[in-house]
Amino acid sequence: MRVTIKNIAEKAGVSHATVSRAVRDLPSVTFKTTKRIKDIAADLGYVPSAHARSLKSGRSKALGVIVSRIDDPYFSELLQGVEDILQQEGYAYFIASSNRDFRREKAIVQTMSEQRVEGIIICSTPVSKEHHRQLKKIDIPLVLVNNQAAEESEYSLYHDDQYGNLQLTRHLIELGHTRIGYLGNLLAGRTTEDRLAGFKEGMKLAGLSILDEYIFQGPDGRPEGGFSGGEYYLHLPNPPTAIICFNDMMAIGLMKALLKAGHNVPSDYSVIGFDNISISAFTNPSLTTFDQPKYQLGQKAAQMMLTIINPLEDERNPHSTVITTRGRILVRSSTGPAPD
Amino acid sequence: MRVTIKNIAEKAGVSHATVSRAVRDLPSVTFKTTKRIKDIAADLGYVPSAHARSLKSGRSKALGVIVSRIDDPYFSELLQGVEDILQQEGYAYFIASSNRDFRREKAIVQTMSEQRVEGIIICSTPVSKEHHRQLKKIDIPLVLVNNQAAEESEYSLYHDDQYGNLQLTRHLIELGHTRIGYLGNLLAGRTTEDRLAGFKEGMKLAGLSILDEYIFQGPDGRPEGGFSGGEYYLHLPNPPTAIICFNDMMAIGLMKALLKAGHNVPSDYSVIGFDNISISAFTNPSLTTFDQPKYQLGQKAAQMMLTIINPLEDERNPHSTVITTRGRILVRSSTGPAPD
DNA sequence: TTATTTCCTGCACACGTGTACATTTTAAAG
DNA sequence: CTTTAAAATGTACACGTGTGCAGGAAATAA
Numbered sequence: 001m002r003v004t005i006k007n008i009a010e011k012a013g014v015s016h017a018t019v020s021r022a023v024r025d026l027p028s029v030t031f032k033t034t035k036r037i038k039d040i041a042a043d044l045g046y047v048p049s050a051h052a053r054s055l056k057s058g059r060s061k062a063l064g065v066i067v068s069r070i071d072d073p074y075f076s077e078l079l080q081g082v083e084d085i086l087q088q089e090g091y092a093y094f095i096a097s098s099n100r101d102f103r104r105e106k107a108i109v110q111t112m113s114e115q116r117v118e119g120i121i122i123c124s125t126p127v128s129k130e131h132h133r134q135l136k137k138i139d140i141p142l143v144l145v146n147n148q149a150a151e152e153s154e155y156s157l158y159h160d161d162q163y164g165n166l167q168l169t170r171h172l173i174e175l176g177h178t179r180i181g182y183l184g185n186l187l188a189g190r191t192t193e194d195r196l197a198g199f200k201e202g203m204k205l206a207g208l209s210i211l212d213e214y215i216f217q218g219p220d221g222r223p224e225g226g227f228s229g230g231e232y233y234l235h236l237p238n239p240p241t242a243i244i245c246f247n248d249m250m251a252i253g254l255m256k257a258l259l260k261a262g263h264n265v266p267s268d269y270s271v272i273g274f275d276n277i278s279i280s281a282f283t284n285p286s287l288t289t290f291d292q293p294k295y296q297l298g299q300k301a302a303q304m305m306l307t308i309i310n311p312l313e314d315e316r317n318p319h320s321t322v323i324t325t326r327g328r329i330l331v332r333s334s335t336g337p338a339p340d
Numbered sequence: 341m342r343v344t345i346k347n348i349a350e351k352a353g354v355s356h357a358t359v360s361r362a363v364r365d366l367p368s369v370t371f372k373t374t375k376r377i378k379d380i381a382a383d384l385g386y387v388p389s390a391h392a393r394s395l396k397s398g399r400s401k402a403l404g405v406i407v408s409r410i411d412d413p414y415f416s417e418l419l420q421g422v423e424d425i426l427q428q429e430g431y432a433y434f435i436a437s438s439n440r441d442f443r444r445e446k447a448i449v450q451t452m453s454e455q456r457v458e459g460i461i462i463c464s465t466p467v468s469k470e471h472h473r474q475l476k477k478i479d480i481p482l483v484l485v486n487n488q489a490a491e492e493s494e495y496s497l498y499h500d501d502q503y504g505n506l507q508l509t510r511h512l513i514e515l516g517h518t519r520i521g522y523l524g525n526l527l528a529g530r531t532t533e534d535r536l537a538g539f540k541e542g543m544k545l546a547g548l549s550i551l552d553e554y555i556f557q558g559p560d561g562r563p564e565g566g567f568s569g570g571e572y573y574l575h576l577p578n579p580p581t582a583i584i585c586f587n588d589m590m591a592i593g594l595m596k597a598l599l600k601a602g603h604n605v606p607s608d609y610s611v612i613g614f615d616n617i618s619i620s621a622f623t624n625p626s627l628t629t630f631d632q633p634k635y636q637l638g639q640k641a642a643q644m645m646l647t648i649i650n651p652l653e654d655e656r657n658p659h660s661t662v663i664t665t666r667g668r669i670l671v672r673s674s675t676g677p678a679p680d
Numbered sequence: 681t682t683a684t685t686t687c688c689t690g691c692a693c694a695c696g697t698g699t700a701c702a703t704t705t706t707a708a709a710g
Numbered sequence: 711c712t713t714t715a716a717a718a719t720g721t722a723c724a725c726g727t728g729t730g731c732a733g734g735a736a737a738t739a740a
């Protein structure tokens with residue numbers, strides 16, 4: 001069995017209460033006995049039980065993080081930001097991937113709730129408002145990152161995707177492109193809508209029209225989805241000269257399809273991604289994209305959560321906080337002047 | 341305050357012991373009262389406390405997983421395998437990244453230990469045997485994945501890296517290459533040594549010699565590290581015609597450096613990666629690599645851990661289990677015949 | 681009916697820790 | 711030295727749940 005404060009107390013000839021105080025460095029215990037107790041504790045290999053503490057204090061020092069998929073570079077880069085803040089603060093965190101499955105996400109929240117996490121950072125995307133209402137019923141603080149059910153939530157962080165795709169669209173127009181396509185992601189819900197809106201806005205501002213057939217939703221947000229999107233565009237009788245993809249992964253898949261068909265990027269087609277995942281600087285050609293500050297977003301989400309659950313004594317938390325961030329366009333080599 | 345079995349007991353007019361039994365579906369409670377109690381529990385939004393249960397039973401239903409970095413696709417694909425098994429079994433798991441920092445890993449183990457995880461899956465790489473000895477002192481079951489301190493551990497999984505690089509080397513030799521380089525990863529310790537050994541073995545078997553200058557350790561395992569490796573090779577007076585990289589990320593960075601300098605892959609240089617991260621099929625040219633079954637490795641690690649901590653009644657766990665897996669070579673478009 | 685058995689339920693304590701309060705020890709003051 | 715205050719330590723109960731044991735209710739047998 002594990003070493004407890006009682007074992008230490010016995011060996012030190014004091015009560016377990018004194019040990020409890022000593023290991024937490026409370027000033028009410030003499031320095032000398034504190035030292036003695038700590039030596040014995042270290043000697044026995046004592047590790048305090050967060051569970052017992054949680055039972056008394058209601059604080060578990062544990063959080064939960066939900067993402068759609070762990071092996072999606074967008075999420076894993078964001079997670080690294082969350083991690084670096086939480087580890088610093090001595091918080092542990094559970095992680096789980098919802099796979100965009102409503103029931104799976106419910107099961108995850110249930111499990112985390114049983115584990116008495118102090119809060120949950122949700123980076124995946126609840127499908128319905130109904131779902132979101134269910135989430136709020138459990139009374140655990142939530143921080144939502146780029147979540148769909150925006151309006152309903154108190155604490156959330158957003159990246160301004162519409163602004164991002166507006167910048168990207170402008171960039172293409174400045175290069176002389178007029179026939180521009182948007183390759184979306186069927187699974188991404190509101191996110192793909194926001195990005196589409198930015199694209200439409202950019203086209204409208206320039207007085208350009210969009211052919212219906214230039215807007216296509218790929219089956220997923222992976223390279224495979226981008227590849228099949230590429231096949232779609234290549235089969236159009238009059239394909240666009242530039243394509244804005246939902247994200248970098250899809251752009252990479254799309255480029256693959258174009259190159260495989262013997263076309264050149266960017267001289268035949270300009271291709272654009274979104275997110276600036278780390279690999280996007282090393283593709284061939286390197287990818288023009290929009291730099292969404294994922295790592296910082298993760299950090300800020302973690303900090304927001306910590307602020308909520310550890311409010312400073314003298315101030316109350318605001319009822320609601322929404323942080324909106326904007327990244328910046330990164331022009332690389334996958335975009336060029338429109339062909340004649 | 342959260343709903344407890346006492347609250348339910350009060351409302352149902354029974355003792356909390358009966359509620360405790362009812363919510364766990366023990367047969368000793370009448371079906372009728374069980375139903376009534378469960379209805380009340382659901383009505384009040386009861387969520388059992390894993391912490392209180394853990395205190396009594398010693399089982400926390402929580403595990404820990406340590407990786408070097410979460411945003412490394414190798415680890416995140418492996419993690420997805422772990423996740424898919426554990427979620428199915430109702431286990432939650434803490435995750436943490438060590439950043440290959442000894443002290444950070446120690447702090448992580450401490451935190452997880454306080455959280456009373458039932459076991460820890462370690463995918464990062466302990467530097468020293470001393471470190472590994474410290475790990476074993478805490479009496480928590482460990483499963484090591486591709487870990488350096490191989491011999492000392494009871495439960496571990498390995499991918500046969502040496503075999504892998506032997507296959508890759510053979511492939512290049514069959515293509516007529518004789519001047520072959522190995523670009524390692526300075527941070528990867530034993531892993532890069534194993535892969536180097538496979539390379540040397542392949543060369544030796546073919547009666548080929550290796551120039552010292554063809555073996556170079558890049559500063560890290562990311563594209564950046566591969567890029568600087570590429571710059572190194574390009575500055576050699578007599579560069580190799582083919583380069584085997586520590587992993588796919590480095591191979592992608594290396595290709596970037598070669599292409600940037602105006603060379604062609606594979607007609608000027610053949611390039612090979614390792615791991616088969618999902619993006620490697622979509623690079624330009626697509627990457628010849630060795631398919632390490634990361635997802636399956638993660639699954640097996642999780643299953644092994646579950647077997648250890650939930651042994652079947654009628655059988656005892658073996659004192660030690662080591663699983664070794666072999667992947668297979670994937671020939672794509674980044675390798676070709678040696679130039680004249 | 682009563683006696684016996686089986687089935688349910690309640691009581692009481694345990695898990696490891698924290699804390700208000702009581703008690704003892706120590707230090708300071710007289 | 712005693713007296714008094716302050717500091718250090720101990721006692722007892724609490725957190726939410728599980729479980730051995732005892733007791734009560736119901737079902738079966740006589």
